[in-house]
Amino acid sequence: MAVKLQGFEFWKTTLRGARYVVAPMVDQSELAWRLLSRRHGAELCYTPMLHAQVFVRDANYRKDNLYSEVCPEDRPLITQFCANDPEVFVQACLLAQDYCDAIDLNLGCPQMIAKRGHYGVFLQDEWELLEKMVKLANEKISVPITCKIRVFNKMEETVQYAQMLEKAGCQLLTVHGRTKDQKGPATGIASWEHIKAVRNAVNIPVFANGNIQHLSDVEQCMEETGGNLHNPALFEGHSPPVWEMAEEYLEVVSQYPPCTLSYVRAHLFKLWHHTLQIHKDLREELAKVKNLQGLTEVSRQLRLRCQEEITNGGEEAGQVVGLPFPHWICQPYVRPVPKAPVANSNGTEVKAGCHKRALSQEDSDGACDALSKNKQKKKARNPHKNFCPEQKREVISGNQCVFNLCRGCCKKKAHKEVADCPSHGLRFKTKAEKQKSERQEEDEEGKSRGLQEEEDGGLLNPSPPQTPNRPPTDPHRGQTVA
Numbered sequence: 334m335a336v337k338l339q340g341f342e343f344w345k346t347t348l349r350g351a352r353y354v355v356a357p358m359v360d361q362s363e364l365a366w367r368l369l370s371r372r373h374g375a376e377l378c379y380t381p382m383l384h385a386q387v388f389v390r391d392a393n394y395r396k397d398n399l400y401s402e403v404c405p406e407d408r409p410l411i412t413q414f415c416a417n418d419p420e421v422f423v424q425a426c427l428l429a430q431d432y433c434d435a436i437d438l439n440l441g442c443p444q445m446i447a448k449r450g451h452y453g454v455f456l457q458d459e460w461e462l463l464e465k466m467v468k469l470a471n472e473k474i475s476v477p478i479t480c481k482i483r484v485f486n487k488m489e490e491t492v493q494y495a496q497m498l499e500k501a502g503c504q505l506l507t508v509h510g511r512t513k514d515q516k517g518p519a520t521g522i523a524s525w526e527h528i529k530a531v532r533n534a535v536n537i538p539v540f541a542n543g544n545i546q547h548l549s550d551v552e553q554c555m556e557e558t559g560g561n562l563h564n565p566a567l568f569e570g571h572s573p574p575v576w577e578m579a580e581e582y583l584e585v586v587s588q589y590p591p592c593t594l595s596y597v598r599a600h601l602f603k604l605w606h607h608t609l610q611i612h613k614d615l616r617e618e619l620a621k622v623k624n625l626q627g628l629t630e631v632s633r634q635l636r637l638r639c640q641e642e643i644t645n646g647g648e649e650a651g652q653v654v655g656l657p658f659p660h661w662i663c664q665p666y667v668r669p670v671p672k673a674p675v676a677n678s679n680g681t682e683v684k685a686g687c688h689k690r691a692l693s694q695e696d697s698d699g700a701c702d703a704l705s706k707n708k709q710k711k712k713a714r715n716p717h718k719n720f721c722p723e724q725k726r727e728v729i730s731g732n733q734c735v736f737n738l739c740r741g742c743c744k745k746k747a748h749k750e751v752a753d754c755p756s757h758g759l760r761f762k763t764k765a766e767k768q769k770s771e772r773q774e775e776d777e778e779g780k781s782r783g784l785q786e787e788e789d790g791g792l793l794n795p796s797p798p799q800t801p802n803r804p805p806t807d808p809h810r811g812q813t814v815a
Contacts, residue, residue, distance in 0.1 A: 471502025
């Protein structure tokens with residue numbers, strides 16, 4: 334068994350002193366994208382994050398996500414797992430160690446799926462468990478163990494966290510300079526100061542992660558810390574036309590099949606992001622096509638439109654407010670700053686753009702022009718089906734509405750109660766709620782009838798009217814009473 338290198342020796346020898354690294358990206362850092370990135374300056378790549386438990390139990394998952402992607406040009410390579418059980422993590426590592434140069438434990442994923450699965454950054458407070466996982470893996474597997482973490486708010490706590498992982502056997506640490514809560518609209522700026530503090534406190538290599546959008550950011554980050562989806566040529570220091578990167582990526586995909594179509598589509602959406610904001614018809618087409626040839630054709634059409642715009646537009650061609658380069662040049666997408674909370678009618682604050690309301694008649698004209706991504710995908714699969722509820726309803730007087738084509742909203746052909754109509758922003762009643770409502774209506778009807786009869790001078794349970802010239806009937810015996 335070969336000697337397992339550690340720390341800086343591992344980084345210099347096995348990882349060839351890599352400084353330009355393509356981080357692991359779920360469903361995005363597949364073989365074709367890794368090879369494209371390596372062609373343009375990336376020195377080390379990670380696999381997408383893999384689920385250790387699924388990797389252990391499912392042979393097809395292992396084949397599709399690692400075994401079938403073995404390629405001599407794709408080294409050095411680190412395989413990343415998420416896990417929360419030391420034994421399962423070690424089993425996954427043993428199954429993967431012959432196909433990569435190191436195993437990385439993901440302790441940085443902040444997404445809701447990680448919270449539900451209890452992995453990623455949601456383990457960062459369980460130091461005893463993490464110490465056991467890293468220590469056991471370091472003892473059992475033949476390749477080095479590395480970790481990716483997020484920082485705590487307190488710099489001292491972040492430093493202690495990193496030192497604990499180093500002591501447990503971590504040979505390389507990737508530090509994402511954002512906290513657990515910095516995600517989505519609240520992503521914010523990564524703290525390079527935290528990364529620098531970690532680098533000064535440990536004796537293993539540290540990769541800095543966060544705020545890297547241009548080569549100048551890489552150099553600045555290295556200066557400040559001692560340390561790509563929109564531009565695969567990031568590490569070469571230039572921003573080529575999008576179509577050059579898109580065509581080269583599609584060529585690599587064809588050269589190294591199979592590649593999941595959803596991965597390819599997602600990469601093209603990111604590469605062409607700024608151009609697709611202008612050519613929205615091709616954005617819809619890109620979402621609909623169902624094979625690699627279709628994706629290639631859409632990308633070609635985008636190239637032709639951009640080149641036509643260059644020919645006809647002169648020096649001002651392609652300029653978009655807020656972008657440093659024309660929209661057809663590879664450049665990062667900067668997430669808009671979230672809007673400030675607004676006060677509602679009650680005086681309480683709500684997130685801007687998040688309040689819900691029932692659609693009015695006036696909204697119906699343009700409501701179908703902005704279907705959600707999910708409905709756009711469904712519409713692509715079923716082009717003759719109507720996914721816009723505004724076209725399915727016909728509002729009648731006051732409290733009623735009837736669905737002409739109601740299958741998208743309910744399984745009946747018509748609903749007459751507004752309370753049961755989701756097109757008005759209200760939910761269906763459950764069976765129990767309907768039964769309870771019916772009983773309440775019956776009770777109220779009975780009470781109102783009884784009260785009305787009391788007002789008329791009658792009894793709550795009056796006897797049947799008497800037939801003239803006949804004695805009353807005994808209700809218990811069914812006989813006449815003298």
